[in-house]
Amino acid sequence: xxxxxxxxxxxxxxxxxxxxxxxxxxxxxxxxxxxxxxxxxxxxxxxxxxxxxxxxxxxxxxxxxxxxxxxxxxxxxxxxxxxxxxxxxxxxxxxxxxxxxxxxxxxxxxxxxxxxxxxxxxxxxxxxxxxxxxxxxxxxxxxxxxxxxxxxxxxxxxxxxxxxxxxxxxxxxxxxxxxxxxxxxxxxxxx
Numbered sequence: 001x002x003x004x005x006x007x008x009x010x011x012x013x014x015x016x017x018x019x020x021x022x023x024x025x026x027x028x029x030x031x032x033x034x035x036x037x038x039x040x041x042x043x044x045x046x047x048x049x050x051x052x053x054x055x056x057x058x059x060x061x062x063x064x065x066x067x068x069x070x071x072x073x074x075x076x077x078x079x080x081x082x083x084x085x086x087x088x089x090x091x092x093x094x095x096x097x098x099x100x101x102x103x104x105x106x107x108x109x110x111x112x113x114x115x116x117x118x119x120x121x122x123x124x125x126x127x128x129x130x131x132x133x134x135x136x137x138x139x140x141x142x143x144x145x146x147x148x149x150x151x152x153x154x155x156x157x158x159x160x161x162x163x164x165x166x167x168x169x170x171x172x173x174x175x176x177x178x179x180x181x182x183x184x185x186x187x188x189x190x191x
Contacts, residue, residue, distance in 0.1 A: 031071040034155055035104070035139065038064035039189035042109030045069055060122050062186065068108035072141065072155070078103050081138050083161035088174045089153075095144050096159060101137040105129070105189065112189035117158050119181035120150075126190075127179050135160040135168075139184065153182040 036046075036057070044066040051058040078099035087094050101115075115132060118124040127137075140157040141147060148154020162168040162176035169176075 031073060033069040034072055035070040035075065035185060035187065036067050037070070037104070037108045037110070037187045037189065038062070038067045039187075040110060040112035040191060041066075041068055041189055042111065043068060043107070056120065057186065060118065062118075062188075064188075070104070070107075072147075074107075075099060075104070075139060075141055075156075078107065080141075081136070083136075083138060083140075083159070084163075085159065085161045085176075086163055086173055088177055091173055093163075096138065096140040096142065096157070098138045098141040098156070101132045101139055101158060102129075104139050104187075105132075110189045112191050114190040116188040116190060117179075117181050117184055118186040118188070120183040120185055123181050125179045125181060131179075135162075135165060137180075150183075156184040157182040158184045158187075 033046075046067045046069045048065045049057055049063055049067075054062075075098065080097050081100050082095060082097040084093050084095050086092065105115075110129070113129050114126055115129060116124050116126045137158055137160045140153075140159050141155065143153060143157075148157065157180065159177065159180040159182075162171075162173075
């Protein structure tokens with residue numbers, strides 16, 4: 001996509017997130033928010049979309065009255081899972097780690113049955129919560145032991161280990177990750 005190339009060039013691929021502490025907090029992030037979860041959630045830590053300060057969300061036509069904002073420290077404080085999928089971009093296995101998507105949803109009290117996961121370029125696949133649990137999706141924060149930079153696949157990537165599921169492993173590698181937005185920044189929990 002042209003937007004992905006533009007965003008990658010704009011970011012320059014040089015921004016790397018620092019490793020964060022492990023203390024868990026239900027309060028708003030003290031650092032920059034990386035992931036905003038909206039919709040059918042019970043635990044919130046931020047108010048409505050601000051069309052001036054939330055420019056990218058406003059331009060992508062998002063709207064919400066309440067949300068749960070996660071910074072890198074809050075995501076890193078959740079129990080991490082490690083997977084090793086064969087990645088479509090170089091057809092090699094890579095080590096990805098981060099919390100299970102189900103754990104992130106639990107942290108904000110998600111009650112819906114579908115998830116619209118939005119990437120920074122506007123790509124927004126919809127997946128059922130049941131499939132997110134079945135395929136053990138993670139919110140990857142690290143690739144091959146390093147935090148993922150903006151301008152690459154990060155800083156967050158909703159992804160799973162496609163190689164472990166026969167119905168997915170049977171597909172060509174470039175068709176296994178259509179439901180896996182890299183540059184993930186927003187999840188809308190839907191009924």
